Amino acid sequence: MTQLAARPARGAFDRRLLHRARGATVFIGVCAALGLARTACAVASAWLIASLIAGAFAAGKGLDTLGPQIIALAAVLSARALLASVQEAAAQRASATVKSGLRRQALEQLMRLPSGKRHSGETATLLVRGIDALDDYFARYLPQLVLAVVVPVGVLAVMLAAYPPAAVIVLVTLPLIPLFGILIGLYTRSRAERQWESTSHLAHHFADLVAGLPTLKAFGRAAKQTGAIEVTTGAYRRRSMALLRVAFCSALVLELAASLSVAVVAVTVGVDLVSAHNSGGMTGEAGLRTALLVLILAPEAYLPLRNVGAHYHASAEGLAAAERVFAILAETPENQDHRETATAPGQPSPNPDAAALTAACVMRTPLGRAPTIMFRRTVFAYPGRPPLPELSLTIPAGQTTVLTARSGAGKSTLMAALVGFRRPVSGSIAFDDTELSDLDLAAVRRSIAWLPQRPVLIDGTVAENVRLAVPDGASDPAVAKAIAAAHAPAANRTVAADGSGLSAGEAARVGLARLLLRADLLDPPVLLLDEPTAHLDADTEQAVLDSLAPYRDQRTVLIASHRPAVRAIADREVDW
Ligand SMILES: Nc1ncnc2c1ncn2[C@@H]1O[C@H](COP(=O)(O)OP(=O)(O)OP(=O)(O)O)[C@@H](O)[C@H]1O
16 A cells, blocks of 8 residues: 555645646746637637627628638638647646656655665556656646636626626636536545555555566466456446546536526526517627527537546546655655765666766765775664664775675664665764765765666666666777676676566676776775675686685775685675
């Protein structure tokens, strides 16, 4: 289930969405201008239609007299259609701007937050489908909201000039539409939130199931998952149908209110027309034209407000997703220094801004040549777990230290802490005499090459995977050298993001090639290697360790491993 609490419903006009993109503000201005032009077209076409009918029926005019008016009507209707398509194009453009802005900001924030905090299936659904659902908000709802303000005012002004009683009826009944719309909208909003939770849950469940399918099949439990999927999709279907029911009912209610109001206007105008023959009021061509003008214009006053209600339902899913994106953007990265950027050393940096920032930091690397690393009474803790034992440890400068503590003692945690992905709950970490918390974390990361226990892989070739280790890219020969030194698979071998296509040992050597490439090009003074030879046979292990030898020289190297061959290259072993 989604981990993000739904926020209270916002108004119909979400300022935060518009503030996210400068283009959106221009778009609102364009919408208002186009709305005014469309109102003018609506009034002009109503007047032309009324004149044509009144001229033909009340004054008996022929095509020769009415010809210019027919041409004018065609021109006005074409202009109205053109304005509508310009508005649609502007809306799509504004929508694309806001969506890409939101996606970029959410991704940057997610990369700053501690990894593993959020489910990937749910996040992918939010960032792809959820944000895409904002199209309805920008392309339909927002333009309609502008029209809902501009059109009724324009139409009412014309009606007031032409036939004040009809204007009064419209003025009195018009607020019923937004009133009903708001009441239904408030109800829909909570349903849309629940619908979005169902969507996230389904995505979450499905992603978990697909990832765990081999294991489930191996234990003969795959068929049992059919029932669980049926339950999840059933809940999703029921919530979708409930939301659709509300949408249809709301359209019906708004339609009914508008139709009744127009009917009252029609009856008033009709009664006036009939009684005019006795009183001398609305008679002849002018009287019929006025009556027709009012009858054609009256529905135009209600239409934008009704459409706002309908489009609100269409955009509710996008708004619910946007709430969650804003919740992500508002999160404070608890495990992170406020100065850090997003790139993990030796790990891919999908964010060019972060890469550029990291590249800038290389000019002021804070770590001296081969620093001493100190853990002083450091305690790490994971949520819901007892804290790990207090640790006081000195990793000597320029030496290779092998951590041999038992499995689960916290070796990987300690390495993650050195690159700022874990923060101790008490005690401190220092490079030479400077506390990590006083250093620029982005620059610290730039000074470290880290081979994690399970290197992150992306879809692509081995070369592409290796090249990611350096934010500014690397030449083919440099990549080839690192691949050869790490005894990694051929550069053109294809790899899937889940690691399929490579054995566990081969994947580890791709990670090692990244570390070596980083060491070659960025010359970091610290190397961290977490179980670098865990899946390797003795010969390959020795070859890899031999390749590593020149890189260990003049650097502070920390390796987590229990393997005898690795322990044999240690200047110092540490256990706790
Ligand atoms: N994300 C996490 N959430 C909760 N507990 C965790 C998490 N990561 C690690 N731990 C726990 O913290 C402890 C230390 O884990 P860590 O991976 O650092 O140990 P390690 O010494 O590297 O183990 P190994 O040699 O098996 O790789 C373990 O008890 C582990 O279960």
